[in-house]
Amino acid sequence: MTQYIIRRLLQSIPLLLIISIVLFVLMQLSGDPLATMGGRQPPRAEDRARLAASLGLDQPVYIQYIYWLVGNDWVVVRQDEEGNDVYGTRKGVIRGDFGTSYVTRQPVTEIISQRLPNTLILMLTAEVVIIVVSLGVGVVSAIRQYSLLDNVLTTLSFMMYSVPIFLMAYILMYVFAIQFRQWGLPYLPTSQMFDPEVGKTFSQVAWHLVLPVLSISLLSIAGYSRYIRSTMLEVVNSDYIRTARSKGLQERRILFVHAFKNASLPLVTLIGLDLPLLIGGAVVTETIFAWPGMGRLFIDHLSRADYPVLMGLLMLISVAVVVFQLLTDMFYTLLDPRIRYS
Numbered sequence: 001m002t003q004y005i006i007r008r009l010l011q012s013i014p015l016l017l018i019i020s021i022v023l024f025v026l027m028q029l030s031g032d033p034l035a036t037m038g039g040r041q042p043p044r045a046e047d048r049a050r051l052a053a054s055l056g057l058d059q060p061v062y063i064q065y066i067y068w069l070v071g072n073d074w075v076v077v078r079q080d081e082e083g084n085d086v087y088g089t090r091k092g093v094i095r096g097d098f099g100t101s102y103v104t105r106q107p108v109t110e111i112i113s114q115r116l117p118n119t120l121i122l123m124l125t126a127e128v129v130i131i132v133v134s135l136g137v138g139v140v141s142a143i144r145q146y147s148l149l150d151n152v153l154t155t156l157s158f159m160m161y162s163v164p165i166f167l168m169a170y171i172l173m174y175v176f177a178i179q180f181r182q183w184g185l186p187y188l189p190t191s192q193m194f195d196p197e198v199g200k201t202f203s204q205v206a207w208h209l210v211l212p213v214l215s216i217s218l219l220s221i222a223g224y225s226r227y228i229r230s231t232m233l234e235v236v237n238s239d240y241i242r243t244a245r246s247k248g249l250q251e252r253r254i255l256f257v258h259a260f261k262n263a264s265l266p267l268v269t270l271i272g273l274d275l276p277l278l279i280g281g282a283v284v285t286e287t288i289f290a291w292p293g294m295g296r297l298f299i300d301h302l303s304r305a306d307y308p309v310l311m312g313l314l315m316l317i318s319v320a321v322v323v324f325q326l327l328t329d330m331f332y333t334l335l336d337p338r339i340r341y342s
Contacts, residue, residue: 024065282295
């Protein structure tokens, strides 16, 4: 197992390098960061040349990539209190320095660290709700195949799965915020992470979480539950399950000890693919509900072609994908002793 982990980690180095090159080139094609630095008025030609030189944007793309990767000895690292550029040394991504934002002139790592906890609060809560509810709905549908309950759950799943997430978010906002308020019922907040007048308390964050979590969860539950139902049906009709029943084992033990353990292997793959995306946040949901997370950060800086922040976010997601796929493979060995890595 140790050799397998080391080999996978070594293989991830050239993979991440290729990903970074592709992303960097795509970022160069996404827009011009200098065009938005003058506010409503585009910068003058001499100001544009000065800005390009100070930010290193006057260099060829491959030179900019090398500076981004290994660092540069003479770049603008921040602005002083009077708004003047302060030059210094940037270490480069390979030493943990993702550069400085073109927009806010803050270090990229500092900007991401401010938003990452907010996204994790939202997405981890949604993921827990998705897994718990999907398991219940999927297992019940499999046990009561073709029953009235199964048909109702199947119909609702297909309906929710076909609704776009932005439409689901607006429907929930209309019902639980606007209509509940008109009816005189306790209504849910539709924006921000907490009420500024109250402060960032546990109850405030939990209350503001309800609508964003529902928007994300309802669509994912629909897909997850159908997947769990199909895998459970495949397992419960297997020969070893019939053998367990013939031995007189309790039905609950057969389902949750023998059947569910083997049926959960494909589910682990789904969760392993979804977890890295938690770091990137739900772009649409965070934008609609003004949630100050990574998804909204990406949209805000994408509109201004802020390459350092965008590259920091995308590379963080790429690293998370590699790490979580490795953890998923390792978790397989716990669920199925037949799987071994050499």
